Amino acid sequence: QQQVKQSPQSLIVQKGGISIINCAYENTAFDYFPWYQQFPGKGPALLIAIRPDVSEKKEGRFTISFNKSAKQFSLHIMDSQPGDSATYFCAASPDSGAGSYQLTFGKGTKLSVIP
Amino acid sequence: DAMVIQNPRYQVTQFGKPVTLSCSQTLNHNVMYWYQQKSSQAPKLLFHYYDKDFNNEADTPDNFQSRRPNTSFCFLDIRSPGLGDAAMYLCATSRQVGFEKLFFGSGTQLSVL
Numbered sequence: 001q002q003q004v005k006q007s008p009q010s011l012i013v014q015k016g017g018i019s020i021i022n023c024a025y026e027n028t029a030f031d032y033f034p035w036y037q038q039f040p041g042k043g044p045a046l047l048i049a050i051r052p053d054v055s056e057k058k059e060g061r062f063t064i065s066f067n068k069s070a071k072q073f074s075l076h077i078m079d080s081q082p083g084d085s086a087t088y089f090c091a092a093s094p095d096s097g098a099g100s101y102q103l104t105f106g107k108g109t110k111l112s113v114i115p
Numbered sequence: 116d117a118m119v120i121q122n123p124r125y126q127v128t129q130f131g132k133p134v135t136l137s138c139s140q141t142l143n144h145n146v147m148y149w150y151q152q153k154s155s156q157a158p159k160l161l162f163h164y165y166d167k168d169f170n171n172e173a174d175t176p177d178n179f180q181s182r183r184p185n186t187s188f189c190f191l192d193i194r195s196p197g198l199g200d201a202a203m204y205l206c207a208t209s210r211q212v213g214f215e216k217l218f219f220g221s222g223t224q225l226s227v228l
Contacts, residue, residue, distance in 0.1 A: 032213070043119075043205050043219030044158065089157060095213055103217065105157035 006106025023090035031095035138206030
């Protein structure tokens with residue numbers, strides 16, 4: 001119930017293409033869904049986050065799509081650039097109560113954008 | 116302008132020799148977290164502090180301890196490191212819990228010989 005399943009494990013995209021990473025969850029108490037970006041040798045950094053009251057959130061080239069009924073959410077990177085090459089983690093947490101501090105991370109997707 | 120600072124960047128210790136990792140923050144955040152991240156895996160929460168209140172995850176080994184002497188500093192003590200404890204240790208902070216952005220440090224890469 002606490003798992004967040006992320007796919008694919010790795011992804012290679014041509015420069016200018018669209019990168020799509022998918023996540024699915026089971027715990028209906030999850031109410032906050034962030035994506036973190038991690039470069040080698042660095043800590044993760046928040047990229048974008050969504051709450052389930054909206055189905056889509058866009059920030060620049062990054063878009064989260066959220067499907068509450070299917071319990072799935074995805075990250076789309078438009079016009080992917082070599083500088084986007086990193087590992088991306090989806091995550092989820094409840095909004096309140098016990099466990100609201102606890103971000104459950106997916107296993108990560110290593111994205112490589114090739115010129 | 117680093118906001119969450121971890122020292123050292125790399126730490127090598129011997130099997131069974133106690134080691135301490137440190138974290139400091141300039142954000143004045145209430146919550147500080149320690150995560151363990153093994154190669155190609157997701158970060159795993161070990162424990163967190165809400166102010167001075169310590170919260171241990173149920174599956175965190177007793178070998179791992181933590182101290183938070185003040186708002187700015189937090190330490191991770193590994194009493195008797197085993198080979199399986201070799202990992203990146205990430206410190207993170209947030210203003211509050213729930214719906215809050217985590218600010219991560221760059222981590223300490225621990226090697227156990």
